[in-house]
Amino acid sequence: MNISFRLIFVCLFILAFLYCNLFEKKQEPVIVDVETETPSVIPESKEEQLEEVASIVKPEPSYKLIWNDEKVKFHIEPRFGIVESFQDKLAYVKFQEKKEVREGYIDTEGKLVIPTNYDYPNYSFQYGLARVVKNNKTGFIGKDGKIAIPLQFQEAGNFTDVITWFKSNGKYGFIDMNGKVIIEPIYDLVESFQEGLACVSQHGKFGYINEKGLLVISLHFQEANSFREGLAVVKQNGKFFFINRYGKRAIQNSFDFANSFSEGLARVRVGAKYGYINKKGGWIVKPELEQMYHDAFYFKEGRAVFMKGEKYGYLDRSGKVIIEAKFDFADSFSEDLAVVAVNNKVGYINRFGDYVVKPQFENGENFSEGFAAVKKGGLYGFIRKDDIAKEVVVK
Numbered sequence: 001m002n003i004s005f006r007l008i009f010v011c012l013f014i015l016a017f018l019y020c021n022l023f024e025k026k027q028e029p030v031i032v033d034v035e036t037e038t039p040s041v042i043p044e045s046k047e048e049q050l051e052e053v054a055s056i057v058k059p060e061p062s063y064k065l066i067w068n069d070e071k072v073k074f075h076i077e078p079r080f081g082i083v084e085s086f087q088d089k090l091a092y093v094k095f096q097e098k099k100e101v102r103e104g105y106i107d108t109e110g111k112l113v114i115p116t117n118y119d120y121p122n123y124s125f126q127y128g129l130a131r132v133v134k135n136n137k138t139g140f141i142g143k144d145g146k147i148a149i150p151l152q153f154q155e156a157g158n159f160t161d162v163i164t165w166f167k168s169n170g171k172y173g174f175i176d177m178n179g180k181v182i183i184e185p186i187y188d189l190v191e192s193f194q195e196g197l198a199c200v201s202q203h204g205k206f207g208y209i210n211e212k213g214l215l216v217i218s219l220h221f222q223e224a225n226s227f228r229e230g231l232a233v234v235k236q237n238g239k240f241f242f243i244n245r246y247g248k249r250a251i252q253n254s255f256d257f258a259n260s261f262s263e264g265l266a267r268v269r270v271g272a273k274y275g276y277i278n279k280k281g282g283w284i285v286k287p288e289l290e291q292m293y294h295d296a297f298y299f300k301e302g303r304a305v306f307m308k309g310e311k312y313g314y315l316d317r318s319g320k321v322i323i324e325a326k327f328d329f330a331d332s333f334s335e336d337l338a339v340v341a342v343n344n345k346v347g348y349i350n351r352f353g354d355y356v357v358k359p360q361f362e363n364g365e366n367f368s369e370g371f372a373a374v375k376k377g378g379l380y381g382f383i384r385k386d387d388i389a390k391e392v393v394v395k
Helices: 002-023 046-056
Strands: 063-067 074-080 091-097 100-106 112-115 129-134 137-142 147-153 163-168 171-176 181-187 197-202 205-210 215-221 232-236 239-243 257-262 265-270 273-277 283-289 304-308 311-315 321-327 329-334 337-342 345-349 355-361 371-376 379-384 389-393
Touching (some): 074 371, 091 379, 129 147, 163 181, 181 197, 197 215, 239 257, 311 329
Antiparallel strands (some): 091 100, 129 137, 137 147, 171 181, 197 205, 265 273, 329 337, 337 345
């Protein structure tokens, strides 16, 4: 009897264990109406708020970039009228050679490796494909320069994922990298897939679909944005707030305007002033900043642009002014450098505000894959990060 009882007990224990593991699956998004959701927000200290942000983003690097040479060396000499940044080690350019206008993609040595001839400036390669337009029809080419997806759409998005949107007969749907329609064009507006969900709209109402085309968050918002870091900004009854992937309200407070989360922080507006919150709704920077419109005001690489009067500076993730507002223009950091302008000249600074390239160009783009397009004498060329900057340890 004792042996039988023990065997029965062991069997029941194993069955209970298997049941818990088999049925404890990750919950799928479901159609919900968030207006009834009013979760509480537990007040937290400044230290707890900053710890949460620090757990999301990378720590500050132990080095900084400094000026490497007083004379800037062009890696690719200025000779282009139109340029795009390097992606997949290729950059679109348009230029005049003798009496002929040429366009296409150059490699990192400036050699034209993919000549093209389309109606509009081409777009950067992503996932091995580049969007092109001819006779008001959009398609995609591969890195061999050949058409990979026929030019058949009214419009189409870049492949920021293995799926992108297209427009046909005034409606939007989605295709895969082979050009196969995977979600029929039935929507009035769409955004690209982010984190497995895409924002879509019909009859002026917004919601979200998954990659199978299933509506997982119902179409009832006035406005909606793509998911970033697990949350999305939506608008209802004239106010902006954040929802999670299940359509539930994630932060109790509503705002007069809100941007998506970036590096654990989101820029929001209360009245005419902006501040930054964390994912629990706690204020990292109270709404005291002046009005800002440029997308540089997202946090990138631990810095966010702010504006004081007519000048631009940078905040760190604690809300501290790390670089004073002294520039006529400032852009987001990219690859440890940021574009700034003073007296109509463009240069580059490191994350401490020191010039790595002194303002001297007519225009300049962010660094991408180690290169930045800069304009001098009315034409664009490329400078290389390894040629103009070097790393030193921060003491």
